[in-house]
Amino acid sequence: MLRYTKKGDWVLDAFVGSGTTLIECRRLGRNGIGIELNPDVVKKAKEFINKEPNPYNVVSDVVVGDSRTIDLKSLLSKYGVSKVQLVIMHPPYHDIIKFSKNDPNDLSNAPTVDAFLKMFGNVVDNTSKVLEKGRYLTLVIGDKYANGEWVPLGFYTMNEVLKRGYKLKSIIVKNFEETRGKRNQQNLWRYRALVGGFYIFKHEYIMLFQKELC
Ligand SMILES: C[S@@+](CC[C@H](N)C(=O)[O-])C[C@H]1O[C@@H](n2cnc3c(N)ncnc32)[C@H](O)[C@@H]1O
Numbered sequence: 001m002l003r004y005t006k007k008g009d010w011v012l013d014a015f016v017g018s019g020t021t022l023i024e025c026r027r028l029g030r031n032g033i034g035i036e037l038n039p040d041v042v043k044k045a046k047e048f049i050n051k052e053p054n055p056y057n058v059v060s061d062v063v064v065g066d067s068r069t070i071d072l073k074s075l076l077s078k079y080g081v082s083k084v085q086l087v088i089m090h091p092p093y094h095d096i097i098k099f100s101k102n103d104p105n106d107l108s109n110a111p112t113v114d115a116f117l118k119m120f121g122n123v124v125d126n127t128s129k130v131l132e133k134g135r136y137l138t139l140v141i142g143d144k145y146a147n148g149e150w151v152p153l154g155f156y157t158m159n160e161v162l163k164r165g166y167k168l169k170s171i172i173v174k175n176f177e178e179t180r181g182k183r184n185q186q187n188l189w190r191y192r193a194l195v196g197g198f199y200i201f202k203h204e205y206i207m208l209f210q211k212e213l214c
Helices: 020-028 039-051 072-077 113-128 153-163 186-196
Strands: 010-013 031-036 060-064 084-089 131-141 144-146 149-151 167-175 203-210
Touching (some): 020 039, 131 153, 153 167
């Protein structure tokens, strides 16, 4: 955010969850709009964000909606703007953590990897409509295992963004020791990895893409 936006710019998070992006926006003086499908999560996010001081008096708006279809132009027009200067996406890593029981609009409930990628692509299409030309889209994502196979969700989603004319500018590999999905299960995962013939991954990706200038 510091590198690709300046104070007063607009940041859109298409999967805002508990609101981390909007909290950082307040700290850094960026206006933030977050979209989140789950109304209970939105309620919590609003509580977290409102606890954060707002020294630059920026807008922090969290809206319940489906990022594939929500009318972002109307949403932004409420604030007299038509474009954002940064899009942030931290989608579900397909079905490794379920964010709702059976909401078919939730990317974590997509029945197959292909269906997940199609839904993800629809979010890229929808958010691209309001991203200023030459500006950045950030994707945070990790891979998954299924049926004894490594499923490279990171590279698959990267391709969905590239197909839409963006330029890849960086892939940052973020290391971690533990995730919510594997917490307190180190021995189980060590066993699965040995039996399945793969390595346990301890990284996810932050990918940076630039929208075409013309
Ligand atoms: C990996 S989490 C995001 C976490 C977030 N970065 C945070 O700081 O909490 C993914 C979020 O995407 C939401 N989601 C899933 N499908 C969605 C959709 N179609 N539109 C908007 N949000 C969606 C889920 O409810 C979940 O909260």
